[in-house]
Amino acid sequence: MAANPPLVESPQGLVPAPYASEWIGLARSGVDIRIDGHPQGPDRWDRRGTIFITNLRMVFVAEVPDAATGLVAYDLPLSYITQHSFHQPILGCNNLKGQCWTVEQGPGQGTPIRWTIYFKKGGVGTFLPLFHSYVRAYAQQRRGSEPPAPAPADVASAPPEETSEPTPPTFLRTALVDPNDPTRVFLTQPVEESDRIKEPPKFSLI
DSSP states (O other): OEESOOEEEETTEEEEOOBTTOOEEEEEEEEEEEEEOOTTSOSEEEEEEEEEEESSEEEEEESSOOTTTOOOEEEEEGGGEEEEEEEOOSSSOEEEEEEEOOTTTOTTSSOOEEEEEEEOSSOOTTHHHHHHHHHHHHHHHHHTTSOOOSSOTTTOSSOOOTTOOOOOOHHHHTOOOOTTOOOEEOSSOSSOGGGSBOSOOSSOOO
């Protein structure tokens, strides 16, 4: 987890600036997030905004920056997320919660932050299966001790050239879209190739 990752302007508004091999898979707007226990920020941070999921991380981007703290976005690397679970309370809205190690401390160091995403508008029939697909795909790559590739393993048997552009994973191209879920799926990227971050991620990929 890291505060204020780089963002870029797009026709959809602010989106995470992707890394070289990163594919922005989906965006879900109108969600609320609560983050508890950040060691270098407010003990609790609540905001409404958009959650993005890529083949490397989840990124929350607030609709309105927090004037008190300067926070506008949070990184939640898939390799650092643990104990995630989905809840459908009888009273209240659907929510997805879990824990995430901080980028500053690294996995297994210190105490992970706790995060909860609240879905107050619409269903989760598109978002939730794709979230689980990304987590599962990352776990499979992690067991092989290789950074997650945005293209499925059965398409490319050799590592892609550095000049090759990322492509969407198969489960995005075949996703069933729930008409009650406002999640937006990206089969083309919402940013220009020139907007990609040249440096490697500061968080571990395996």
